[in-house]
Amino acid sequence: MVAGVVVIYLSQLGAPMYAHERITLAAVANTIAQVKHYEFGGHYDNAHNYAGDVFFVPDDTLMLDEALRLGIRSLHDLFGGVVPHPFVKTKSITHGLITSGADRPEGWSPVFAQRVRTVVLPGYSVFSARDARIAAAHMLSRGAVRVKEALGDGGRGQNLMTTARELDKLLERFSPEEISAYGLVLETHLRRVTTLSVGQITIDGLTITYHGTQRTARNNEGRLVYGGSHLVCVRGGWEALDGLPMSSERRIAVRQARSYDQAAREYPGFLASRRNYDVAQGIDNEGQWRSGVLEASWRSGGASTAELTALAAFVQSPGLQVVEASAVKEFGKGRNVPRGAIVHFRGDDPEDGAIVRYTMMTRALCRAA
DSSP states (O other), X not given: OOOEEEEEEOOTTOOOOOHHHHHHHHHHHXXXXXXXXXXXXXXXXXXXXXXXXXXXXXXXXXXXXXXXXXXXXXXXXXXXXXXXXXXXXXGGGGSOOSSTTOOOOTTOXXXXXXXXXXXXXXXXXXXXXXXXXXXXXXXXXXXXXXXXXXXXXXXXXXXXXXXXXXXXXXXXXXXXXXXXXXXXXXXXXXXXXXXXXXXXXXXXXXXXXXXXEEEEEEOTTSOEEEEEEEEEEXXXXXXXXXXXXXXXXXXXXXXXXXXXXXXXGGSTTOEESEEEEEEEEEEOTXXXXXXXXXEEEOSOOTTHHHHHHXXXXXXXXXXXXXXXXXXXXXXXXXOOOOTTOXXXXXXXXXXXXXXXXXXXXXXXXXXXO
């Protein structure tokens, strides 16, 4: 008798994926199947009569109505997250509105924006060109502003603005409907930035929580993009992570991510078994050191192979308390892979070019250290 099956699910609002992303998502789903002692069923087929429980690994955060149609009722039914409105899965929820009368999508939570105000960088979310110009006029007097597309990821969809004219030129690229649906983010620009990852995953009652550092890599077009994450993972929840030794700067990032995570409950129907928060730390336009959450990821992401490598190690060795693991993306031909690494993709992606993606566990300890 089959206990259950793990399936990949392509969500109704998911963006097109690179070939290496599709293959890596399959690797994530296959690892989860091994951890749960389920079969791996490939892509979900709603016409198929699955035997046993069905566990979903979506390509993107799911909408609440979509999750309910699939029979997803709790965080134990999927690797990822569920939100009530499309904009909630984007970085546009991170900041408040420029005025109380500003445009906003249906379901906007001013309470969430207020709760995270002290743990994010200075900035605004806008849902019209008019509000974007008002926000820019307010912020540009203090220096450069980073304008981010709400659905951009991996460093894509970002522009640095120093004048109102530059913003006007950028706004010409978007229709009013695009801005209204997902919004744009205007945020204080930081120099000498370190981007940290703070997160937590739960599968079958086992929770691991982590902090880590992101790396950048030059893609085949010469642009700096997300190149992977090195994670320090601990068995247990936020309290267990607090017990690890770490720098004061990293402890600030953990506190900020945890506050952001708790505030997400202001959106009715929110649930997540995978929670990942990017935190930027650097110097602002006035020379002040700042730290703030950039965005949340409630779906399988670039660090997920490292997360699951750690979780699998905790499952296999109950005495383990801390695991360090890295997920790496490198672009170009002839890249060497360290001995012992698990290679998920090596070759020429039809759209992204030559790339290798791999994961490796670098340290495992039976006590916190």
